[in-house]
Amino acid sequence: MTAVEQTADDLEHLNAQELVAEAVARYPRLTVATSFQKEASVILDLVMKADSSVRVFTLDTGALFPETRETWAKLEAHYDIKIEGIRGQQLERHWEQSTDSCCDLRKVVPLRETLATADAWVAGLRRDQSPTRADTPKLKWDLKHGLWKLHPLADWTERDVWRYIAANDVPYHPLHDQGYESIGCFPCTKPGAGRDGRWSGDTKVECGIHVAA
Template sequence: WEMFGEGLVFATSLAAEDQVITEMIARNRWPIPLVTLDTGRLFPETYDLLAETERRYGVRIQVFFPDRAAVEAMVAESGVNLFRDSVASRKRCCQVRKIEPLRRALAPYAAWICGLRRGQSVTRAEVSEIEDDAANGRVKINPLAAWSEEQVWGTIAARGIPYNPLHDRGYPSIGCAGCTRAVRRTEEVRAGRWWWEAPEQKECGLHRGS
């Protein structure tokens, strides 16, 4: 906050890590705005958690949506479940539903906070606490980059932080409903995201280079 002032924003997906950061912001009364993306394909439990988080911490999380015309054109051309057709089609869906809304959400800010951890997947193994986010032309801050999964859940338990009940049903990483499945204990955290793709391809584009 001292470095960026009003130029800093927290983009939360309501993941376990993001819930820890939200609690930190609220508990310390840091004047950092919170934003999130509604792709139009989220789990009902995610919407419930959004409402519960706002109530619990007395914060307002600004929701950004994809452009309606862009979604309608994409679905008309390629179908409602185009993300299953190819990696290119899945990335197009992510571009319309996630990346473009994120750019609008970040537009007023010089830096953004998110909940990336090195232990989440092979694509995030080199994540640093502070990164040059060239794709968005901003600084990206990952305060939990070095945290373990055990640290995250230990903090959630100790502080009574609300979290998505899908985590208790085998979903360690939660995205759009059509692109997320439960995982086995032996699988990595993000194995349930776009499970039909190779692990090194499994990023939506929000965290390029991560």
Template sequence: MEGLEPPTLVREVWERFGDASVFTTSLGAEDMVILHMMSAMEVGMEVVTIDTGRLPEETYALIGEVERFLGIRVKVYFPDTGEVEEMVRRHGVNLFYDSAEKRHLCCYVRKVRVLERALKGRSAWVSGIRRGQTEARANTSRVEWDSVHGLWKFNPLADWSYQMVWAYIRENHVPYNALHDRGYRSIGCAPCTRAVREGEDERAGRWWWESGVKECGLHTGWVPADFRLGGR
């Protein structure tokens, strides 16, 4: 399946795995391309997004557009209320600005823990990540075994460039997040995302006060060393 073109790969995943497959989306440009492919081929794979509780209003608006214009129902998962409350009581509502460790904890509670629930019982996970997004994703394959979650992971756009993604969006009139028109190239939570300046890489606007790899943990599988919430 590694050599299949993106639309064919998406359809093949659905045909082989059926309801045991899921597409997780943050409604970024790459994800909108895949959603359009799914709509065009009438792929019935479940589509899941994670509402961290800190998303930009533009992202919520786009969920509605996906459902209205692409005819795809988006299932929204939320973080555990008790875990979020305990984290905020211990570290404050904007803990992610204090240190990289606390930012990782926030991402873990609001995103990674939620993904674990969304992937439970699945055999195939479709993702919109690309090799060109970060150094950590440079070796991403279209098809790979995810040993952390124990399932097959499919990245249909792994070898696409940023330019290819936007060419597809424009040619096919695909809806996209309005923040992209304001200089945002990668969009996450509102307090942790800004527009990218000229000459910066794609994910420079994510956690811009940090240096190093810009990842939240959804695609890396790490757990914060000090995670002690929820009985852990």
């Protein structure tokens, strides 16, 4: 077993709060990538309670729902923080030509550039969201970006997420109440269970930012 695997296994038993506390202690350049979905609301609440100075950013694709921007503003006000909007190249209605290339320019490239200055990042992936996420560990070495990646909600269910939001009075994206279980850009998101509403009718299931190298 490599040193990297040992460290990752070491943290698998921690619950979400413990994992976030450990991450804050271990990684001075910890950063949070937020999508403003319900899991992102929980992550933000956990991180802000552990250390409100942690850098938080979102990939502002230029194709966000108005409700996403409202949630962005609501979370900034709730935690009294600034959530950075990171923009990549945005070609006009590029998603109509190629969703892969559009995701690459608007998400994958700017994420890579942003993570270059961090030593660990936190994301809200859960194992039960889709088969592609079933093996999500709580901590892993992100080979593609060259830093640690944490998934504090890896073993949470949908119900766990909603229970936390209700118990902690956390602001959340209003489209979840209109049948959208997963929310991305408006041209590529429809209401649906799990991630069914993302790139609906296409074989595409991930934008690429959470896909290993």
